[in-house]
Structures are given as C-alpha cells and as structure tokens.
Amino acid sequence: MSGIVCAIRGGASSQPTIDQAIRTAVATDLPVYFLYVLNLDFLKKGSQSRTQTISAEMRELGEFILLAAQAQAEQQGVSAQGIIREGDVVGDEIIGLCHELTADYVILGRPKGAKQENVFTHEQLDRFGRHIEEETGASVVYPLGDNS
C-alpha cells in the first residue's frame, strides 16, 4: 500500500493543505489519505463525564470534515479516503499512519493562528518534516506559500 498522507483540521486554514494533497495526487496518481486527529484534551479542564458523548460527536465532526475533503478530491478525479485517529499529539498519529500505509508523501500544513501546544510552529514543522522523512522514508511536501 502506498499513497499520500494529509492531516487536516477543517476550516479555511486547511484548504491550502487539501489543495496541495490533491495536486500531488494528480501528479503522482496516488490515493490521498486524509487524516483527522481526534483530540479531546480541551475536556480535561471541563467536564470529563461528558467524554463518551462528546467523543462520538467529535468523531462525527471529524468524519464530516474528512468527507468534505474527500468530496473535493473526488471532484478532481482523485481517489481519497478519510481516516480518524484519536490522540493528544498530532505528530505521533501522522508518523503512525505513514508507517501503516508506507506512505510516499506527507503533506504538512500549519493552520494559521493556531496556538495549541499540539500544533506545529514553522520551526517545529521543519524539524518534524525532516524527522518524518528519516523515520518513514516518505517525502514531505509543504503547501505552496505556507512554508517556502
């Protein structure tokens, strides 16, 4: 199995990443695997008792976001799948999926304005990109204008 791994969160800030994944897929004729990482750490400061219900709701939201990305890809003739993983660290989930799929490419975008601890800064993104390449052998591609 091979393909392109593209982690997204939805919203306008993920659009360049999705576009880049589609462009790469068109160029390489590989399928795209959109990844949504379900992270419920915001509940830690609130009501943990709601975790079960909220987890299901967030999973549904993640599927929805993936569906929107898949629809875009399929409109341009690209084969796309959506994958949801649960975890606190997005990076770990990306590496894990790359290993599973023996991915050829990883599209790494950094959502603008994100201030979460688990989201990359530009410097971390560069470092993480090199780390992925060393760990998985996949080539890291950055969306145009995001990290050039």
Add this chain to the structure above:
Amino acid sequence: MKRYGKLLFVLLILAAWPWVLREDVQAEGADVQTQGTAVSISPLLTGYIRDAQAQPVLDAHVTAYAENTVLAEAVSQEDGRYTLLVTANTPTPTEITIHVERHHFQAADYVIKDSDLEHLQQSHLLQIPIITLERHITPGFWIATFVFMGMLALIALGKLHNTLAALLGASLIFAVSYLGTPLYDGLYIFHFEDALRYIDWNVIFLIMGMMIVIAVVERTGVFQWAAYMAYRLSGGRAWLLVVILMIVTGIASAFLDNVTTMLLMTPVTIRIALSLGINPLALLMPEVMASNVVGISTLVGTPTNILIGSYGGIGFNDFLTNLTPGVMLALVGLILYSLFVYRHDLRPAETGAGISEVLLQRLAERGRITEPDHLKKAGVVGAGMIVLFVWGERVHLLPSVTAVMGATTLLLWIKPDIEEMIEAVDWTTLVFFMTLFISVGAVQEVGLISYIASGIGRLVGTNLTLAMLAVIWLSAILSTMIANIPFTAAMLPVIGFLSGNIPGAESKVLFYCLSVGSAMGGNGSLIGASANMVTAGIAERAGSSITYMYFLRKGFPALVVTVTLATIWLFIHF
C-alpha cells in the same frame, strides 16, 4: 380486667409525670430563693450578638461572670441569639459582666448593674441589648484572603484545573488552621466542622440531579435533531438559521447547563456551517452568547442561578416572573446585534455558492433522534420536574429534592447502565463546588466579605438605583475576567447584606442584578464563561479559531447591549 387496670395505672403515671417534674423544679427554685447567700435572681439572661453590618454572629462564646466567678456560659446560635442559664451559687453580685469572644472579632463586654440587676431579680429574666462585635484583622485574615485570591487567579489563568485550584485553596486553609494555630493563635481561620456549614447542599444535590437527567437527554440525539430541524426550518436562509439556532440553544440552556448545551450544539452547528459553506463562527458566536444570556431565565439554567436561588431564597417561579421577560428582551437585542455583526459572513449561504449536497445528505442522515423511547420518558419526567419546580414552592419543596426525585424516577424508568449514569455525573464539578464553598466560607469567616460589603454599602449608601447599577455592571465587568461561579459565590453574602440595608432591596432585586451581571458578563471575553471555552475548544479542532481578541471584539459589545436591556427591564419591573 387486671391487664386493663395495669394499663390505666401506667397511663395515669405518664399523665401525672409533668406535674411531678414541675414540683421538683419549683422545689429547686425554692432552695435557691431561701438560701441567704445564694444568687436570688432568676437564672435566665438572653440577647443577640451582631457584627458591624448588623448580621448575626454564630458561635460566639458568651460568658456571664461576677467577681471572677463564672455564672454561666453559652454559644450564640445562627440568628446570633444566646441564652445564659445561671446555675452557679454565688453571693448576690453588685454587677454581672457578659463577656463575648469569637475568633476574628474583638472581644466585647456588657455590664449588668443597678436598675438592670434589680429588674433581673424581680422578673427572673433579662433581655440584654444587642452586643455588636467589631472585626479583628489577624494573620489568618491575610492568609485566607491571599489563598482565595490565589485560587481565583489560578482559575482565571487556567494554570490549574478549577477543582484542583479550589481543593488547594481549601487544603491550605485547613493546613494553616490546624498546623499553624498551635504555634500562633492568630493563624486560626476555621475548623473543618465550621467549614462544612458553608457548603450549600441544596446546590450540590440540585446540580447532581440535573446532571443525571442531562446525561440521559444528551444521548437521545435530540440536540442533533434540533439543529438539523433549525436548518430545515430556515430553508437555507442563513440569517433565519442564526435566529432559530439562537432560540433553540437558548431554550436548551434555560433548562440544561450551558456547558453541556454548547458541547452538544457546537459540533452539529459546525457541520451545518460546513454544509452551507459559511464561516462556522457566524453561527457559533451568536449561539454561545444566546446560551449565556438565556441560561439565567430559570433557576436551573446556570450554576450561578442555582447559587443565587439557594442563598437568596429565590424560587423557580420568581426567576420566571422577575427575570425571564428581561432575558427575552436581551435576547431580541442580541439577535439583532448578531445579525448585524455577521451580516457579511452569512452571505455565501444566501447565494447558495458554498452549499455541499454530499454534506447536507450526511447531515440529514445524522439529524435524527437515536433513542426516541428514552427521550419520551425524559420528556415526561422533565415536565413533571418543571411542575414540581413551579408548584413545589407552595409546600416548601426544595429544588434539589425535585431534581433528585426526577433523576431517580428517570433512572428507574429507563433502567440504564447505572455505572454509566453515575459516571455521567461530573463529580469533579461537585467537588469544585464543595471546596469553593469552603474557600468562600473562609474569607467570610475572617471578615473579608464584611469589609467588601461595608465598602460597597458606603459607596452606594441607601440609594437602590445606584446599588442596582453597581451590582449589575461591576459583576458584568468582573465576570469577563474572573470565573463567574466563584465570583457569584463570594458576592452572595455581600448582596445579602446590601439587601438587608438598602430600602427597597428587600424585593431581592439585587440578587437578580447579580444574576444578570455575572451571566451576561460572560459574553465579554473568552474566559468569561466555561461555555465560551468549550465552544472555542471544539471550534479550534475544526479549524475555526476563536481567539481571546476575536471573542472580545464580538462579545463585549454584545455584553453592553444585553446588560443594558436587562438593566432597563429590572428598573421597569422593580
């Protein structure tokens, strides 16, 4: 016959017993009166202890003594009353001193002599004038104050989980009281037994009962269905969708807690926004603001209302009559404001450019009630609870009892996995409330609240209008910076004091002002309400960031609009 005879004998003995006892008492009294050197006065002295704000002082140690001989000792009760029963035999005193001592107050003496003493000897009873205790600032005062402020800061800055911050506060207070006092008496704050008195169990059980009911309702899919129906009803018109979603969220928040409402409404709202191709924040921000505003229309809508209702003796009906119309007025203002502020963001949907059929189809598939049977039963029980909330006041049925009865009925009826249901109760929140009550109790005990109350009292004097404005706007502004639950809990004794001292405030209008200010103030900033944080947390995970500044820009004007309208209502109504 013999058996009936024995029974008659027993009954006669029982009937005669009070007279036998009375004879004994009279005989003892006669001894006291006839002994030449014994106290020849009636042994009953009674009176009240108040603080400088005329509030009753509980647990004051009162001693009556004459010529270095202790005649009697007592402890003041909740209403500040004490009763001294003089039992010691002493030579007839020329004066009796009533000495009052209590931690965190200066000791006070009252001397009974001359005519009072004569009156005491003649009437066997003396009502002592109210003894007022002045506050005494000890190192314990400063420690309790710093601990409380530190706890608020930790919560506001998000450095510790709310519950852990409150638990830390309570633990520090106990540590200082128990470990510090043997070294230096001034470090005393209060004991564990005293602290328990400050926990409002009515609040704890009401929240617990409602949590169980909510846990059942949230799993039925009713929120998802309601949000989808909002979309259907709007016919794709974004402005109408905003209005309907605000009303739906508001109604849900009036009966369920705002955090749960937003936890469940936010994901489905984002899905609708994605389907329509509009900015999710154009729907989410009006929703969360509506939740904060309309939540206070009922007693059970927000934890702050539950606190206010329990402390101020304000029932479900009172909130409906005195606050709900004002809240509706504020909601209308908020709707108009939201439509104006987000007019540009709502346009893509108007043109239909961004609508995704694939996503809409998915939305329709998931927008259904998943457990109709449970929802039906929850509806019946919920309706019964509302009836009891409304009518129960006539028989002094506490809201907490209604909530627990409702929750139990629902559990018996639907027979869910009980472990799962008990887990659905947010115990961390309940512990937060208990430890918060203890921390607030500590600053109440050492006198900080009294000083704040006196300060506000001096500022507003006896002017009710000024007091209303001060309470509403101060609490609204402060609620944008500090968590409104600890703020409200700390303000309640202050409001209680002002209500008792400002003419016209006995209508409890200041409690409603606090409710409006602390809840609607939550719209002023991202950290102003837990529901804001939860909404931002979920939105962030869907790629729509709500930053502190973004919330401030959109939320603060909403605060001004809604609080102004609610203020106008309170002035008209009261």
